[in-house]
Amino acid sequence: MGRVIRLEDLEVLVCCGAGGVGKTTTAAALGVHAAAHGRRVVVLTVDPARRLTQALGLPGLGHEPRPVSGVGGAGGGSLDASVLDMRQTFDDVVRAHAPEGTAHRVLDNPVYQTLSTSFAGTQEYMAMERLGQLRDEAAATGRWDLIIVDTPPSRTALDFLDAPRRLGAFLDGRLARTLARPARMGGSVLEATLGRLVGRGLLADVRAFVSATDTVFVGFRDRAEATAGRLRQPGTAFLVVATPERDALREASYFVQRLHEDALPLGGVVVNRVVLGTGELSAGRAEAAAEQVSDPVVAALLRVHADRADTARRQQRLVRAFRSGRPGLASVQVAERPDVVDLPGLAGLAEDVLAPG
Amino acid sequence: MSLHVLTGKGGTGKTTVAAAMAVALAAPGRRVLLVEVEGRQGISQVLDVAPLGTEERTVTAGLAGGEVTGLSVEPSAAFVEYLRRFYRIGGSATGGLLRRAGVVEFATTVAPGVRDVLLTGKVYDEVRRYDEVVLDAPPTGRIGRFLDVSRHLADLARVGPVHRHARVVRDLLHSPATRVHVVTTLEPMPVQETTEALAELRESGLPLGSVVVNRVRSLQDAAVLIDGLPTEALVARELAAARLDPALASSLLAGGREAIARWEQEHTLGAEVAGLGRPVLHLDEMAEGIGPGEVHALAHQLREQGWGG
Ligand SMILES: Nc1ncnc2c1ncn2[C@@H]1O[C@H](COP(=O)(O)OP(=O)(O)OP(=O)(O)O)[C@@H](O)[C@H]1O
Ligand SMILES: Nc1ncnc2c1ncn2[C@@H]1O[C@H](COP(=O)(O)OP(=O)(O)O)[C@@H](O)[C@H]1O
Ligand SMILES: [Mg+2]
Numbered sequence: 001m002g003r004v005i006r007l008e009d010l011e012v013l014v015c016c017g018a019g020g021v022g023k024t025t026t027a028a029a030l031g032v033h034a035a036a037h038g039r040r041v042v043v044l045t046v047d048p049a050r051r052l053t054q055a056l057g058l059p060g061l062g063h064e065p066r067p068v069s070g071v072g073g074a075g076g077g078s079l080d081a082s083v084l085d086m087r088q089t090f091d092d093v094v095r096a097h098a099p100e101g102t103a104h105r106v107l108d109n110p111v112y113q114t115l116s117t118s119f120a121g122t123q124e125y126m127a128m129e130r131l132g133q134l135r136d137e138a139a140a141t142g143r144w145d146l147i148i149v150d151t152p153p154s155r156t157a158l159d160f161l162d163a164p165r166r167l168g169a170f171l172d173g174r175l176a177r178t179l180a181r182p183a184r185m186g187g188s189v190l191e192a193t194l195g196r197l198v199g200r201g202l203l204a205d206v207r208a209f210v211s212a213t214d215t216v217f218v219g220f221r222d223r224a225e226a227t228a229g230r231l232r233q234p235g236t237a238f239l240v241v242a243t244p245e246r247d248a249l250r251e252a253s254y255f256v257q258r259l260h261e262d263a264l265p266l267g268g269v270v271v272n273r274v275v276l277g278t279g280e281l282s283a284g285r286a287e288a289a290a291e292q293v294s295d296p297v298v299a300a301l302l303r304v305h306a307d308r309a310d311t312a313r314r315q316q317r318l319v320r321a322f323r324s325g326r327p328g329l330a331s332v333q334v335a336e337r338p339d340v341v342d343l344p345g346l347a348g349l350a351e352d353v354l355a356p357g
Numbered sequence: 358m359s360l361h362v363l364t365g366k367g368g369t370g371k372t373t374v375a376a377a378m379a380v381a382l383a384a385p386g387r388r389v390l391l392v393e394v395e396g397r398q399g400i401s402q403v404l405d406v407a408p409l410g411t412e413e414r415t416v417t418a419g420l421a422g423g424e425v426t427g428l429s430v431e432p433s434a435a436f437v438e439y440l441r442r443f444y445r446i447g448g449s450a451t452g453g454l455l456r457r458a459g460v461v462e463f464a465t466t467v468a469p470g471v472r473d474v475l476l477t478g479k480v481y482d483e484v485r486r487y488d489e490v491v492l493d494a495p496p497t498g499r500i501g502r503f504l505d506v507s508r509h510l511a512d513l514a515r516v517g518p519v520h521r522h523a524r525v526v527r528d529l530l531h532s533p534a535t536r537v538h539v540v541t542t543l544e545p546m547p548v549q550e551t552t553e554a555l556a557e558l559r560e561s562g563l564p565l566g567s568v569v570v571n572r573v574r575s576l577q578d579a580a581v582l583i584d585g586l587p588t589e590a591l592v593a594r595e596l597a598a599a600r601l602d603p604a605l606a607s608s609l610l611a612g613g614r615e616a617i618a619r620w621e622q623e624h625t626l627g628a629e630v631a632g633l634g635r636p637v638l639h640l641d642e643m644a645e646g647i648g649p650g651e652v653h654a655l656a657h658q659l660r661e662q663g664w665g666g
């Protein structure tokens with residue numbers, strides 16, 4: 001089957017998959033592991049669970065990468081962690097691209113303020129943009145040699161890959177032009193309709209936004225494409241995370257397919273939170289034994305086991321079906337663990353991910 | 358006429374519970390609509406029927422007879438319908454023109470709140486035509502903004518038909534005819550988001566319904582274990598007596614420790630949910646996954662807890 005990834009070969013790793021499957025946890029765990037093996041790592045997380053930031057010892061984690069203490073050490077490795085801040089990242093883009101002294105006109109515009117936090121896909125796009133920023137910083141300062149990126153919890157895999165194009169298409173501005181020149185054919189109807197529907201004040205804000213951002217967004221889409229293009233370079237891999245459930249595996253399939261179509265480098269699939277290690281005693285035999293034993297606590301232990309064995313059987317059926325359709329796809333099963341609450345727990349999870357499949 | 362709105366952290370079971378509620382409510386002479394607004398085709402997947410369009414269609418039978426109608430509300434269709442209705446800008450030609458110019462895209466994705474006003478407006482129209490409407494709504498992170506159209510009203514036309522329409526929508530959403538239910542599982546993140554969402558909804562004055570704890574597993578056996586696990590030697594002896602390999606003892610005990618940890622976590626989170634000040638409904642984990650049969654079984658569980666009577 002082969003390993004899903006070899007961290008030694010990588011400079012950039014992107015973890016993706018449906019919401020709640022363990023992307024963020026996996027990203028952090030691999031960061032802990034790599035740092036322990038001498039890498040200088042930065043992990044970009046999206047919406048980390050409170051339990052995870054506590055495990056990293058960084059309850060107030062934010063946009064700026066901060067060192068996690070207690071990892072790395074003798075081997076010269078280190079781990080920095082940060083949380084994606086859409087607004088901050090978008091603002092940085094505007095500042096970087098706006099002509100001298102015009103950034104504030106964009107930053108203060110109410111339409112920009114909405115767009116930068118709530119346009120469908122902004123979070124996906126900004127995760128990519130932030131990766132570009134961290135890459136630039138790594139290249140300029142040598143602070144990191146491995147960047148691990150978590151992705152937003154989009155249930156539909158396509159969102160994440162389509163978002164830059166969709167956002168770019170809007171900003172590029174067919175509508176922008178329509179609005180900027182309302183006198184075009186049909187313009188008066190559009191103008192009147194939109195004005196009545198959304199209010200003239202808002203329409204004016206949009207127009208101001210469009211004219212102020214014209215220059216800013218010239219470089220915007222190029223940048224999106226460059227970032228996406230760099231994902232195809234050697235040293236980058238995608239890791240698709242799923243749980244052993246029908247929906248999550250179906251989502252993983254879309255992702256695998258899509259990465260393939262886009263010629264993006266797929267490392268493999270991590271099936272996370274699997275019930276493992278029940279193989280030696282079947283559910284049926286455990287149930288039967290529970291009826292026989294005299295001690296009620298042992299009977300309960302056997303029934304608990306029977307439940308787990310039953311779940312394990314169903315999970316393995318789903319995983320087998322998933323794998324059989326994709327020969328040659330590297331995949332690995334990671335146990336449901338009681339202990340992803342501290343650094344050793346995370347390191348243990350990483351060992352599972354990196355084990356030969 | 359009443360409206361049940363389902364929200365919750367992504368993946369906790371909003372669509373499944375919405376479908377179960379619709380099935381629980383439907384009866385002969387009681388018209389029930391199950392509606393989704395994000396174009397995800399969740400309803401058709403859960404009930405195993407062909408993808409839903411913008412036309413209403415029967416999707417399943419009700420628990421007590423009657424039927425459930427399904428609908429997927431789509432913002433650009435709602436927008437074109439709006440124009441036709443309020444401005445008499447008719448026909449598909451207009452829709453096409455607006456689409457080409459990017460206006461529909463603008464109004465439905467970018468303009469602050471317009472999309473939500475369109476979607477909730479369409480839901481309002483449906484509520485008047487049915488006895489019960491069950492809405493598979495956006496997740497906790499976006500629900501406040503989605504339902505609180507009144508806040509966006511100020512940005513919109515201050516006069517005219519749209520203004521009037523938006524106001525009646527707001528009135529419905531803030532009236533006793535509406536109930537916002539939050540779906541959760543007994544895991545830390547979903548419970549945390551449930552707590553936050555309830556606070557936000559309360560703040561906006563939206564009428565709260567139940568908290569639905571979904572995917573409940575039986576913890577009967579774990580409860581037997583919490584008073585203390587037996588020694589490995591004892592377990593091994595009992596296994597041998599039952600003609601099983603005594604070496605399995607350590608793995609059984611490890612499974613037992615995990616069950617205890619889960620019991621403790623669910624116990625703590627369950628108490629947290631009970632303390633939220635809302636009625637709590639429980640729905641079992643369906644071992645084989647969700648299909649129409651399971652949705653009906655979950656609807657039955659809702660009725661047994663006195664919901665929807
Ligand atoms: N009671 C249950 N027993 C077993 N599985 C369930 C149960 N409820 C939901 N599920 C499963 O959990 C997954 C998520 O459910 P569902 O799609 O209803 O959630 P959702 O909140 O609508 O998700 P999203 O946020 O993506 O819209 C599905 O695979 C579904 O089959
Ligand atoms: N292998 C595992 N064993 C037990 N719990 C896990 C495991 N992987 C993830 N979790 C838990 O699942 C929840 C969701 O994980 P998270 O990484 O936040 O998912 P995502 O980033 O995909 O939304 C968290 O509470 C996390 O602790
Ligand atoms: Mg995450």
Ligand SMILES: [Mg+2]
Nearest residue numbers: 371372399493
């Ligand atoms: Mg859903």
